[in-house]
Amino acid sequence: MHLARFPRRRYTPSWTPLEPMPNLSRELGGPELWVKRDDVLGLASGGNKTRKLEFLVADALEQGADTLVTVGAVQSNHCRLTLAAARREGLGCQLVLEERVPGSYREDASGNNFLFRLMGAERLEVVESGTDLTTTMERLASDLSAQGRRAYVIPGGGSNALGALGYVACAEELLAQTFEMGLPFDHLVTASGSGGTHAGLVAGFHGLSAGVPITGVSVRAPSTAQEERLHTLAQATAELAGVHTPVPRDAVRVIDDQVGGGYSIPTDAMIEAVGLFARCEGILLDPVYTGKAAAGLISLVRQGRFAANERVVFLHTGGSPALYAYQDVLLGDSSA
Ligand SMILES: *Cc1c(COP(=O)(O)O)cnc(C)c1O
Numbered sequence: 001m002h003l004a005r006f007p008r009r010r011y012t013p014s015w016t017p018l019e020p021m022p023n024l025s026r027e028l029g030g031p032e033l034w035v036k037r038d039d040v041l042g043l044a045s046g047g048n049k050t051r052k053l054e055f056l057v058a059d060a061l062e063q064g065a066d067t068l069v070t071v072g073a074v075q076s077n078h079c080r081l082t083l084a085a086a087r088r089e090g091l092g093c094q095l096v097l098e099e100r101v102p103g104s105y106r107e108d109a110s111g112n113n114f115l116f117r118l119m120g121a122e123r124l125e126v127v128e129s130g131t132d133l134t135t136t137m138e139r140l141a142s143d144l145s146a147q148g149r150r151a152y153v154i155p156g157g158g159s160n161a162l163g164a165l166g167y168v169a170c171a172e173e174l175l176a177q178t179f180e181m182g183l184p185f186d187h188l189v190t191a192s193g194s195g196g197t198h199a200g201l202v203a204g205f206h207g208l209s210a211g212v213p214i215t216g217v218s219v220r221a222p223s224t225a226q227e228e229r230l231h232t233l234a235q236a237t238a239e240l241a242g243v244h245t246p247v248p249r250d251a252v253r254v255i256d257d258q259v260g261g262g263y264s265i266p267t268d269a270m271i272e273a274v275g276l277f278a279r280c281e282g283i284l285l286d287p288v289y290t291g292k293a294a295a296g297l298i299s300l301v302r303q304g305r306f307a308a309n310e311r312v313v314f315l316h317t318g319g320s321p322a323l324y325a326y327q328d329v330l331l332g333d334s335s336a
Pocket of ligand 1: 317
């Protein structure tokens with residue numbers, strides 16, 4: 001792998017911190033828990049999409065695009081960060097928002113939705129769940145080209161092989177960092193949504209022969225479907241990165257017991273996890289992704305899946321702006 005060969009914009013000046021979580025480890029009576037703080041990546045309020053956008057936006061600029069077009073849910077962190085990257089680069093930005101939960105879009109909603117308006121998205125097209133999102137984005141792109149502009153269309157979550165290179169880079173960073181710190185680790189747990197994060201890490205660990213299992217906690221899809229899709233993406237990402245051995249199917253492991261009622265629907269375990277991270281470590285998770293991923297981590301610890309002397313890294317993929325749109329749910333009955 002030789003990632004310096006790819007055009008890249010740089011939105012974070014250095015490695016994100018890797019921090020111990022001694023209070024949470026003690027509270028759970030489990031293994032040694034650490035957190036990789038990708039919630040403090042660059043661009044507005046950070047989070048995992050920043051790493052993918054470094055490669056995607058560089059490609060857009062190479063291709064002479066003047067406008068970024070992308071898609072996400074109504075509280076999409078990916079849309080917020082794409083918009084922030086567009087602003088940074090002096091590009092236009094148009095967003096398609098998918099109402100995955102019917103009736104969930106509110107123009108005056110807080111959280112990321114407020115930030116779409118604050119950073120001035122040029123166009124917000126709200127569509128029902130089940131709408132063909134690729135076709136919708138292509139329509140926006142052709143409207144732009146009719147105006148003499150040039151769109152660059154980024155898939156949902158920035159999760160194509162090029163975007164996933166951001167997480168191949170993160171795999172390299174994490175291994176270099178743990179080497180630097182003299183801190184070998186035994187397991188990594190992360191949220192698994194559109195999949196570029198999880199697939200990029202799988203491709204990176206495979207390419208580097210890291211020998212560290214990764215558990216992805218699904219926030220939407222059933223585990224088998226998610227594993228199949230991610231294996232294809234991890235394979236494509238590995239090939240793009242220049243890895244010539246196939247990614248083993250069993251390198252892609254997804255658990256789906258935290259999805260609850262569906263994407264973005266709160267669960268008791270998510271509420272508990274958000275509260276535990278906040279109170280034990282002063283770390284802000286989010287209700288849609290990292291809250292459920294942390295609930296998955298906590299449940300694995302409680303099931304005794306890790307030995308007491310193992311070191312487990314939780315990848316914090318960001319998302320805290322969405323907390324402010326879920327205040328009632330999060331303070332409901334667990335605030336005492
Ligand atoms: C998008 C997102 C994820 C999921 O990452 P994917 O690469 O889409 O699987 C996790 N956490 C947060 C905060 C996100 O915004």
